[in-house]
Amino acid sequence: MKENRETILVVEDDPRMQKVLQRLFHEHGYRVEVAADGQSGVDLFRSCGPAAVVLDLILPELSGREACRQMMESAPGTPVLILSAVSEVVDKVLLLELGAEDYITKPFSPRELLARVQASIRRRRKPAPATKYKFGNCEIDFLRMTAWRDGQSVTLTAHEFKLLRFLTENPERILCRDELLSNVWGYNSYPTTRTVDNQILKLRQKLEADPANPRHLQTIYGAGYKFAP
Numbered sequence: 001m002k003e004n005r006e007t008i009l010v011v012e013d014d015p016r017m018q019k020v021l022q023r024l025f026h027e028h029g030y031r032v033e034v035a036a037d038g039q040s041g042v043d044l045f046r047s048c049g050p051a052a053v054v055l056d057l058i059l060p061e062l063s064g065r066e067a068c069r070q071m072m073e074s075a076p077g078t079p080v081l082i083l084s085a086v087s088e089v090v091d092k093v094l095l096l097e098l099g100a101e102d103y104i105t106k107p108f109s110p111r112e113l114l115a116r117v118q119a120s121i122r123r124r125r126k127p128a129p130a131t132k133y134k135f136g137n138c139e140i141d142f143l144r145m146t147a148w149r150d151g152q153s154v155t156l157t158a159h160e161f162k163l164l165r166f167l168t169e170n171p172e173r174i175l176c177r178d179e180l181l182s183n184v185w186g187y188n189s190y191p192t193t194r195t196v197d198n199q200i201l202k203l204r205q206k207l208e209a210d211p212a213n214p215r216h217l218q219t220i221y222g223a224g225y226k227f228a229p
């Protein structure tokens with residue numbers, strides 16, 4: 001795979017977990033820097049300027065919480081994703097208040113972690129999205145949450161608007177179900193991949209001229225979905 005210029009910083013003291021994360025990100029083209037303690041993580045953060053950080057919460061030398069605070073002081077725009085066996089709500093709230101992007105509890109799905117890291121990088125990179133969007137015979141106003149097809153008003157649920165917005169912000173890109181679940185539903189709501197399929201089906205019925213042969217909300221078999229403007 002072609003080398004990605006972006007670097008992921010992994011701050012984790014467990015050698016086995018270091019290897020798992022290194023392999024995961026290397027396989028998807030990222031450069032990976034690894035630190036085994038909090039202070040080394042902060043030092044590497046300042047020197048390598050990573051695109052994102054995967055940070056364990058319980059670390060030697062400097063706690064994950066303090067490391068997160070110092071990283072956010074140095075470069076507040078960098079996504080920091082906390083990876084920890086600790087699942088106390090108070091810890092999640094404190095870390096999110098410090099500026100952490102996300103909080104993932106061990107054990108975790110590598111695919112879920114990868115999807116969250118990639119989504120975080122894209123969010124920080126994107127300009128403010130447009131509030132109005134047109135495709136085919138459809139006009140969508142995301143700010144007012146109104147939709148029309150062929151000049152006729154179409155009723156969409158709040159969640160359908162959210163899914164449609166994510167699709168229109170990622171045109172022509174194949175989106176796997178895990179990525180859609182992470183970005184549109186959030187894993188804390190415990191949806192299933194079937195939830196994605198059902199919601200895509202409803203959007204097709206409301207917005208496609210021929211839902212059985214969709215032009216815009218396309219299925220890429222074995223991979224996921226793609227929005228074609």
